[in-house]
Amino acid sequence: MSSPSEEPAWRQRAVERSIKAAKVRAEQRVQRFLDAAQVIIDEKGTTDFTVQEVVDRSRxxxxxxxxHFDGKHELLLALFEDALNRTADQIRAAASGQKEPLDRLRVAVQLLFELCRPDPDARRPLFTDFAPQLLVSHPTEVKVAHTPVLAVFTELLADAEEASLLSPEVKPRRTAALIMQTVMFNAQSSGSPDDETANPLTADEIWDFCANGITNH
Amino acid sequence: MSSPSEEPAWRQRAVERSIKAAKVRAEQRVQRFLDAAQVIIDEKGTTDFTVQEVVDRSRxxxxxxxxHFDGKHELLLALFEDALNRTADQIRAAASGQKEPLDRLRVAVQLLFELCRPDPDARRPLFTDFAPQLLVSHPTEVKVAHTPVLAVFTELLADAEEASLLSPEVKPRRTAALIMQTVMFNAQSSGSPDDETANPLTADEIWDFCANGITNH
DNA sequence: CAAAATTGAGAACCCCATTTCCGCTCTACC
DNA sequence: GGTAGAGCGGAAATGGGGTTCTCAATTTTG
Structure with a gap:
């Protein structure tokens, strides 16, 4: 009786109009939570905040x-998705500064590497804290959140393939995922640049690794 | 007066004898905790156990x-280290079955990949659960725990280098770390083999990626 | 304006790691 | 052989945080 297929269109519209206001309000509230959380993260440089803090901050x-949220994890995921969207844009922009497909890819890899590297000064614990944390609790959602960045790399690889710059067995989509994860994870466990330990992996090294592999051919 | 330099050797020995028994007892208790935890993990296939469970299980x-432990994390680290030691042995053994250095390396990469891949049937949540979890809370200790596996790969790469099979710019030690992490992390976020989703990365693919890179040369 | 839905403020609840308290037992040392 | 003290079991207590519940105030809707 109340199945959607039997709902007259006019009723749908009426209900929607009636709901729109509430929807807008809800979105505003959600945004306030998100903003408050982001501010706290920027201030503390860590994602170790309590829900209570966010609530207080957002009044x-x-x-x-x-x-509005199913739990703290949804808040984290929302922030994570936002950050990855911005990152994807940033990478795309940086890559577009290069003419050659492989150069674009290189720039993308190196930028992603720098962005994911843990830097105590830069305030971006989204990758260094969120990612691992969420990866444990909600791996599926994290993969979804990666989508925009994955898309950038897929495009870049497709371009390179079209220009016959890739080995024939390289599948853009799959390899994009491979590269993205390799770069992100290796960045996270490479000490920060100013660390004195023996392992400050560089952006060049990781690019050489991805691009040329290790064999002598 | 009680400085070590003034302690006669005979006293040292006497004290040591006296302490040995206690030490053995302590080690036994520690081991009972470790065993109990391992049993629980094997049963539940997850590391979501409480300290209380371990305590009860170990009577x-x-x-x-x-x-005996500074906290739950020490228990986890201990188990993690054990697992990685066993894994290193297993990989070394498997690799030794091959004659050619690059074949040994390939076998090592592929085995590590399979071991780290999340498989609901296989009971080894050490890598899929522990690793990310501990990486967040105790990154330094995790790196230390990786040492034995890292050593295997360093050896294998050194062998390959000696046989002039690697690109000249490849540094065995650094590249070993790069490969190990690339394999482990990519394994963890590749769906299990029987997953229907589009991304069941294969051991061959990851080997090709590490060995040959992506460029067309 | 009155009914209904949304909020706010805060207490309450739950899970779990970690600590503490109280006896008991077994070991170490005289 | 006996006694002080360390090691230990059992269980209650503490504490942090996420999540839920209660109730009254407020806003939205009709």
Whole structure:
């Protein structure tokens, strides 16, 4: 009786109009939570905040928080997705500065590497803290969040393939995922650039590794 | 007066004898905790156990647990180290079955990949759960725990280098770390083999990636 | 304006790691 | 052989944090 297929269009529209206001309000509240969380993260340089802090900062209530989010993890995922979207844009922009497909790819790899590297000064614990944390608790959602960055690399690889710059067995889509994860994870466990330990992996090294492999041919 | 330099050797020995028994007892208790934890992990196929469970299983007490371990993380690290030691041995053994240096390396890469891949059937959540979890909380210790596996790959790469099979710019030690992490991390986020999703990365693919890179040369 | 839905403020609940308290037992040392 | 002390089991207590619940105030809707 109330199946969508039997709902007259006019009713749909009426309901929607009625709901729109509420929807806007809800979105505003959600945004306030997100903004508050982002501010806290920027301040503390870590994702070790409590839900209570976010609630206080956004001048709302716990009740409201759990009304809009399924839990803390959804908040984290939302922030993570935002960050990855921005990152994807940033990488795309940087890559577009190069003419040659392989140069574009190189720039993309090196930038992603620098962005994911843990740097105590730069305030971006999204990758160094969120990623591993969420990867444990919600691997599927994390993969989805990676999509925009993955898309950039897929494009870049497709371009390179079209220019016959890649080995014939390289499949752009699959290799894009391979490269992205290789770069991101290796960046995270390479000490920060100013670390004195023996392992400050460089962006060049990782690019050489991805591009040329290790064999002597 | 009680400085070590003034302690006569006979006293040192006497004390040591006296302490040895206690030490053995302590080691046995520690081992019972470790065994209990391992059993629970094997049963549940996850590392989501509580300290209380381990205590009950080992028929000891919470008090005793915190007397022997600084906290849950030490227990996890201990298990993780054990697992990585066994893994290193296993890889070394498998690799030794091959004659050619590059074949040994390939076998090592492929085996490590399979071992780190999340397989619901195989009971080894050490890599899929521990690693990310500990990497967040105790990155330094995790790196130390990786040492034995890293050593295997360093040897294999050194062999290959000696046989002039590697590109000249490849540094065995650094590249070993690069390969190990690339393999481990990519394995963890590649769906299990029987997964229907589009991304069941294969051991061959990751080997090709590491060995040959992506460029067309 | 009245009914209904949304919020706020805060207490309450739960899970779990970690600590603490109280006896008991076994070891070490005289 | 006996006694002080360390080691230990059992269980209650503490504490941090996420999540839920209660109730009254407020806003939105009709």
């Amino acid at each position: 709302q209530s716990l009740r409201s928080f759990y009304l | 000891q007490s919470l008090r005793s647990f915190y007397l």
